[in-house]
Amino acid sequence: MGGSSWPLARTTVRVVVDAASAIVVELSGVVFSWPAVARPVVNVASLRIARGERVFLRGPSGSGKSTLLSLLAGVVTPQAGAIRMLGTDLGALRGAARDRFRADHVGYIFQMFNLIPYLSVLENVCLPCGFSAARAAKAKRTAPDVREEARRLLDHLDMGSAEVLRRPVTELSVGQQQRVAAARALMGAPDLVLADEPTSALDADRRAAFLELLFRECERAAATLVFASHDISLAPRFDRTIDVSASLHDPQPRPQELA
């Protein structure tokens, strides 16, 4: 946690008010700090993300990108402020209801180790439908059943061959694992896909290919994408970039004043 003695909260998200009509995510005055850490790791005065937007969250590791994604996923709740998603105030939901909301509306891709080692590729992809009837119902809109939809998605991500499907997930390459994770995140067309450094374990060629696939499938599912990475070379491919650590090199007014 650096030796910064800034009087301000270290992490601030630059506010970009989007004029797009349908707002998927809306944050106002969100402050979050991990237990036993006094300084907030996330301090967002205001943030709106519109439907279908591809948003790039940049910032060095430890800057609060992952925590912001956790907040968006509703896995953790802020100490102050409100997060509205699809018009629903996440803070007003109880824990279990928030989990159900996430199951219904959010797909998540981790940096690595995305897959449950004891499930097959297909079972991993079908996992969200086991926790959300809504996702299962959506999956069945485009395919006869959930497994068929999983196959279709894997096929689109070049992971549909019988040989790959048969293999234990632990024997897949990192690139293959990330594509399976992307298929799972997109399963049942969630409104929001959150990706936490999903390409950092991939080499440059695979990174570009993965990003292409992810964009294409998000577009097909009409999903909004929030993509966190420290690799700014990826930023130009996104609709918008939010610098999570903006305050470090571009001092902002105090967040309170911003709001």
Place this chain on the structure above:
Amino acid sequence: MILNLALKSLRNRRFTAVLTVLSIALAVALLLGVERIREQSREAFARTISGTDLIVGARSSPMHLLLFSVFRIGNPNNNVRWDSYREIAARPEVAWTIPLSLGDSHRGYRVLGTTPDYFEHLRFAREHKLAFAHGTRFENARDAVLGAEVAQALGYGLGQPIVIAHGSGEMESSLHKEHPFRVVGILAPTGTPVDRTIHVPLEGIDLIHTGADEAAHDPLAAAVQKMRPRQRSDPEARPISAFLLGLKTRGGALSLQRVVNDHAREALTAILPGVTLLEVWEVVGTAERALLAMSVLVVVVGLAGMLVALLTSLAERRREMAVLRSVGARPAQIFGLILGEATLLGVIGVALGGIALDVGVLLARPWLQSHLGFFVEPGWPTPREAGLMLSIVVAAGLVGVLPAYRIYRYSLADGMTIRM
């Protein structure tokens, strides 16, 4: 969904899972085995003394009287005079009596002198009468009727001459070579000490002991003779070790017991076999409880092994839990996953333990029967056993609460980042 995940997760970690299940299964088999031997030995004891209202012997402890007269454990240390026996047997409320004369043996098997009433009135396992597999009851003084196990173990058939010795045990103190008996009947198996007994008429016992010539050159035999003064051929002077007694109406047992205990001419003890058996269980119960406690400890060790296995797997599974959370699993479901795994391990372990016990019983039954006299039967668990099995499953679930709670805490604290 969660149970399905638990099952697949266990299959993934099958090596530890199998070891855990095995240790639980062994512990369960041990616990149930102890329990079954306890139950079935009690049942076997209880089935040995059906239908007998009172047992009368010389003044001694009730337990001692019960053990030697019915279970052939220990030896009588005093006799009942024949006239006392006749007097009590002649009382109007008495329906039948079976005199018992013990103290001799043949190749390690007890020899019991009695009357044909034995075959008429003795009951085992509620209302079963003794049945003959071969031959008939004894009629002459030198006839013998063998219990099923004696005939089988010694390979004796009808017509076999046998020689009876003083004392009991493998070392027979003085052989009565000049008075061989002849096997005239072999009883069907009863699952009671009758199977291990050689029955001869009281007159036969008299005959053995009238020829007192060996006492002249065997001081040990002389001592035995003195304890059992049967030298006189007069049947009225013949002492017996004890007798079993059946009443015309059950209700009179307590009052007759009092009468016998107050018998003026001889110090006698009359016992209600059921009551005395309960006293025996009180004594045996301590050892049983110790044995049971040890087997319970083994179960605890088995469950502790499971706890260790689950706890050590937690660190590597935090990532797995974060993934499950990301697809919408509630912390309660994460908790349920671990709890489900523990319970599954318990269920499989208990089921395997039960099966292992039955298979073991099936294999070891002949040995247990011939060497220890246990009649253990394979079969469905009794309600008590089922209760034990259920409590082990519940205990396994409870053991799962600790790792489940820890992973639950992790999954709340970790969020989408896995912070080690």
